[in-house]
Structure formats: C-alpha cells, structure tokens
Amino acid sequence: MDITNFIISQREKALLVGDYAYYRKQLSRRLLVVRKKLHYTSTKGKKYAARPAVTAENIAENHEFIHLLLLTSERAWALAMHMKSTHSAESGAHGITGSTKSHIHSRLHKASIYAAQLVELLKNKEITKATSEALVEARAFYVSLRGAIEFEKQNWEDCLREYAEARFIYSTLAQSKDPKQEDLFQDLLNNTIDPSIRYAAYQLKLPRTTSIGKIVSRYVPKNSEFLQKILKEHPNTLYDPAIAQRKTASGNAENVPKTIEWRSRVVNLEDAATAQALAAVFNADSKLSAFLTSNPDAAPQDKAAAYDQVLIPSQDAVDATKTAIDELSAEGIPQGDRRMQALQITRTAVNYALVGWRIGRNRILCGRQDGALLQPETHRKPRKDDKTTIQEESTGRKLTRLRERVVLYDSTLQSLDSVKELPGVAADQRFVEELGAKRRYFAALRCLAIARSHALLSQTKNALSLLSRALELSSQVPPNDSSSQTSDGKPPNLDIAPAQASSLHSLLQNLVSQHRALVELHNIQSASTNTIANPVSPLIERLDEYPPNGVDLAKLVTYPPKMEPIPVKPLFLDVAFNYIEYPGRTRKANGKAVDGIAEGGKGGEEKKKGWFGFGR
Numbered sequence: 001m002d003i004t005n006f007i008i009s010q011r012e013k014a015l016l017v018g019d020y021a022y023y024r025k026q027l028s029r030r031l032l033v034v035r036k037k038l039h040y041t042s043t044k045g046k047k048y049a050a051r052p053a054v055t056a057e058n059i060a061e062n063h064e065f066i067h068l069l070l071l072t073s074e075r076a077w078a079l080a081m082h083m084k085s086t087h088s089a090e091s092g093a094h095g096i097t098g099s100t101k102s103h104i105h106s107r108l109h110k111a112s113i114y115a116a117q118l119v120e121l122l123k124n125k126e127i128t129k130a131t132s133e134a135l136v137e138a139r140a141f142y143v144s145l146r147g148a149i150e151f152e153k154q155n156w157e158d159c160l161r162e163y164a165e166a167r168f169i170y171s172t173l174a175q176s177k178d179p180k181q182e183d184l185f186q187d188l189l190n191n192t193i194d195p196s197i198r199y200a201a202y203q204l205k206l207p208r209t210t211s212i213g214k215i216v217s218r219y220v221p222k223n224s225e226f227l228q229k230i231l232k233e234h235p236n237t238l239y240d241p242a243i244a245q246r247k248t249a250s251g252n253a254e255n256v257p258k259t260i261e262w263r264s265r266v267v268n269l270e271d272a273a274t275a276q277a278l279a280a281v282f283n284a285d286s287k288l289s290a291f292l293t294s295n296p297d298a299a300p301q302d303k304a305a306a307y308d309q310v311l312i313p314s315q316d317a318v319d320a321t322k323t324a325i326d327e328l329s330a331e332g333i334p335q336g337d338r339r340m341q342a343l344q345i346t347r348t349a350v351n352y353a354l355v356g357w358r359i360g361r362n363r364i365l366c367g368r369q370d371g372a373l374l375q376p377e378t379h380r381k382p383r384k385d386d387k388t389t390i391q392e393e394s395t396g397r398k399l400t401r402l403r404e405r406v407v408l409y410d411s412t413l414q415s416l417d418s419v420k421e422l423p424g425v426a427a428d429q430r431f432v433e434e435l436g437a438k439r440r441y442f443a444a445l446r447c448l449a450i451a452r453s454h455a456l457l458s459q460t461k462n463a464l465s466l467l468s469r470a471l472e473l474s475s476q477v478p479p480n481d482s483s484s485q486t487s488d489g490k491p492p493n494l495d496i497a498p499a500q501a502s503s504l505h506s507l508l509q510n511l512v513s514q515h516r517a518l519v520e521l522h523n524i525q526s527a528s529t530n531t532i533a534n535p536v537s538p539l540i541e542r543l544d545e546y547p548p549n550g551v552d553l554a555k556l557v558t559y560p561p562k563m564e565p566i567p568v569k570p571l572f573l574d575v576a577f578n579y580i581e582y583p584g585r586t587r588k589a590n591g592k593a594v595d596g597i598a599e600g601g602k603g604g605e606e607k608k609k610g611w612f613g614f615g616r
Helices: 003-017 020-037 056-061 064-094 098-122 132-153 156-176 179-203 212-219 225-233 272-294 300-306 308-330 338-366 395-419 429-456 460-475 498-533 587-603
Strands: 259-262 265-268 378-382 388-392
Touching (some): 003 064, 003 132, 056 098, 098 132, 156 225, 272 338
16 A cells, blocks of 8 residues: 555656646546446446445455545646646736636645545554555645645645645655655655745745754644654654754755855855755765775775765755745845845855865766876686686777766866856956866866877877877966865865876876877888888989979989880871971972972872871
8 A cells, every 4th residue: 555656656657748637637547447447437328326435345355445546636636736737827926816716726625535535444454454654644645635725725824734744744754664765755745845835934934044844843733643653653753853854865964054154254044945955965975985985995986976975965955045046036135135145155155065076076987096097907708618818908998988088077177167157256366266277187187088099099199289288287287276275084076186286297297208209209210111112213303393302412313224114116296397497407408308299299199198198
C-alpha cells in the first residue's frame, strides 16, 4: 500500500508529456479499467444506479479498492488544477472569481472527501490489514488536500495548520524510508508543500527569517491522533532539527548561520531558506574534506562524485536567494533598500561559492596538478594461458583524455566569465584583476593540453606556438596573490595556491625549451632531406628563373658534362624561308631561285614541292 509513491508516479508520468487536462483524461481511463476489474461499473443500457460504498472488507479482499479511491480523488484534484491554471492566465491580476472559483473549491472538496473515506477505512487495521505507514500516508494525503482548499479560500492560518501536519508526516516518513523513497518525499516537500507554507506565512506577515521548521512546530496541531502516534514512536521528532528543518541531499541543516561575509563585508541573512541551505553547505563541506583526507588514493571520478553533496545545497542556496529577491521585487521594494542590498550581496556570495565548487570538481577530474602532467595509463589484458600482459596507453586514448580535459577547461573559463555578471563585481577593480589572473591560469592549462595533442601528432611547430602562448599567460599570474592562499586540508575550489602557479610556469618553460630544440632539429632534417630529394640544377639551365636567394656560383654548369639526349633531324616549317635573307645566303642565289621559278612558270605548270605546295 505505497500510497504516496502511487500518487506521485501517476502525476509525474502524465505531467511530463501533458497538462492537468491530459492528466484528468488519463485518470478517467485508468479509473474505468480499475472499475471493470473490480466489477464496479454500471450495467450498459440500464438506468444509472448509485454504486455501493467501498468497505473495509472490499479493501481486505483486493487492494485495488484503495487505488479506486485514490484515482477518484486525484481526478477531482486534476480538474481543479486545470481550471485554476487555465483561468489564472486569463484573469491576470484580478484573480479567479465567481462560479469558476466555487467550482474549484467544489472539486477540491470532493477530492478531500474520498481521501477522508480512505483514511477512515484504513483505521480498521484488523480487517484491512493496513500498515501504520499506509495509514499515515493516507492522512498526509488528506491534510494536503485540505491545505489546498484553505489555500484557495485564503484562510491562511487554517492552511498553515493543514500543511504543517502534512509536512511533519512526510518529513518523518522520509527519515524512515530508503534513499529512493526519501528523494520522493523530499521532492514532494520542495515542490508543493514548502512553497505553500512559505506563501501562507508571507500572507500572515511572519518574519522572513523564520524557518519552515519553526513554522511547522508552531502551527502543527498538537491534539491530532496521528501526531500523537508518531510522537510515541519518536518523542523528539517535533523538536529535532533533522526533522523540523529542511533536509537536503548532503545532510540536515544544522547551526543555521545568521550572517554571511563577502569581500570584507558582513551582512545579515534576510531569508531563512537561504540560511538553512548555507548551513547544509557548511555541513557538506566538512564531510567532503573528511572524505578527501581519508581517501587520498581514490579515483578522480569518486572524488568528483563526492562534490555532488556540496553542489546540491549550494544550488539550493542560490535558488532560495533568487526567490527572496523576486518576492521583494514583486512587493515593490526599491533596489536601494537595506534588505534588497543585503540579498544582492548574499546572491553574489552564494553564486561565487557555487562556481568555486564547480571549478573544484573540474580540477579533480583533470588529475594531478590540475592536469598539467599527462601521466600514462596502463591496463592489464588477459591471455589464453591465464596470464595477463600490461599494455601501454595508445595515442588515440591519450588524445581522448586530452580532449576531455579541454572540455573541462572550457567549462571552467565559462564559469569564471559568469562571475563578472554578478551584482557588484564589475565595480570591484581588485576582484576583477584576481579573476583575470585565475582565468589566465586555466587558459594556460588549456593551451598546454592542446599543445600536448599536437605533440602527440608530431606537429611540433603548432605545439611550440601553443606552449609559448601558455608560457605568456602563466607569466601574468601573480605568484604571491593573497586571495589564492589555500590550506592543504581544504577541498580544491577556485583558489589557486602560489606553488601551483609557479610549478606550472616552470613546467612550461621546460616544455618551451624542449620543443624549440625539436623544431630546430626538424627544420635541419627537413632542409637536408629536401636537398637530397630535390637537387638544384645548374644555373645555365635556370636562366629563365630569378634566384631569390642569390646565385650559387658553385653550380654554374654541369662538369664534367653528361651525355644527354638531343632532338635528331628537327622538322622546320618555316613558310617564309624563301623570302627572307638569312645570314650566309647571297642575293645572287636568291635571284637565281626567283628567276628559276619565273622560267618554270613560263614553260608550264609549276610542280608542287614539299608539304602543302611549298618548295625550297
């Protein structure tokens, strides 16, 4: 009888592909299937007759009757949510009024009636064989629907009482379930119940610094029989911070801070949700430090996975701060107000902390010294004779690793650029310079990774250019930056130790010198190879070419001369041979030839000679 899981799974599947109208249609189809299975439908063709009420005996015989009540209740709730979402967009700022509002109240009331009927039936444990957890879940489902009704009626105190009981029950169940069920309850609290409690508290003008846990302790009905049963099993549940306060993935929010410091400025935390999220961040930070200290030889993937327990509450703190700012802006609070200024500083601080944790995770994934060293990996390959051979890493695998590092460096640089867009950062010139120094450090690492890729492909000139650029960037990183002082026990984040910057600079200097020598050797080898493969011809054979590098006087002609083929009996087609005076031919000879042609013309037709009738 996992009631909560059944309801949440139905909602998620339907709302993932559609809206509340689609969810209602799906519930109607599912409800018809359940009724046919239970023979609980009206006979086709006959007059409608009221169906008999579900009894405890029916539930004992078949637990599908529980689904029958839940689906009927959910269908009414889905119709109410569909009307609310549709008419809220149409009515605008005037709100929902008239018959639509009454219809929404009616559907929510119908949903609560079926939920209340389920609770009353499950109370008879002897017949229904229901567990205590199923009964408590049914009660939480019922009071959450009652809270929705009071929320729509704007009865804020009654709304807080109903939702406080629902949150108390779900928080208690989250502690006693497995991790998957725990996430299910937390999603339900974070997405539905907590926002409603916060809005109702806002309408009652409760201080924003009041945490949800304190609101629940104040408004939860102490005389509830279900609450009394829970308190018998867990006497300190109502006053336990682990239950009363909002729980995150990294642990329970304890020791809630009152202030936050940013660039030597200390401001009060105006929002309780932000303070609780920051408390969870501090708790997760200590756990992460302990994990990294106790597991120094763990794989980079395992260390990076441990950062998730810090990233989740950090993101919660960012979201809570943004929500608080949006609420104040909706109230018309000006930007110059003290509360708004404090929230803006808090927003910058929590966003910078989140960016730092993301960059720290990337640095862990890059490897030792932030990926400056490319350590070869080996793997064992089994053989047929039950032995293993150690194989070195291939060039393709090395290129893949370097490509992954470049992606991580790109993500780091984008995160650093996003910090400049936070409120108040652009006006802090010193802080902007520190960000620039950190950006140049990671840009140098990116150039180094790309240069190693070119070096593996034997492209030494490209590698030398990139290494020179990386050396230039690393030389602009101040080695003694006071903001970059880090302790050995602290998890890596955005802070860069002076030793890391100087180590990278020394490594790049060595690599630049090495690749300069490689490029010079390559140039010498290429010149000698070109000389052997393509010998230069003598100058006498290249008189039609302009020598850009000067004339090589050592190769004017080929000596001793070599025997070379020449054309034999060349064919002349000179049509003007008989009419042009060439050297060595006298005018007399030309005259005789002309007279001979004239005399021949008198004696008869001229005999054609040579090709095309031209004779000589």
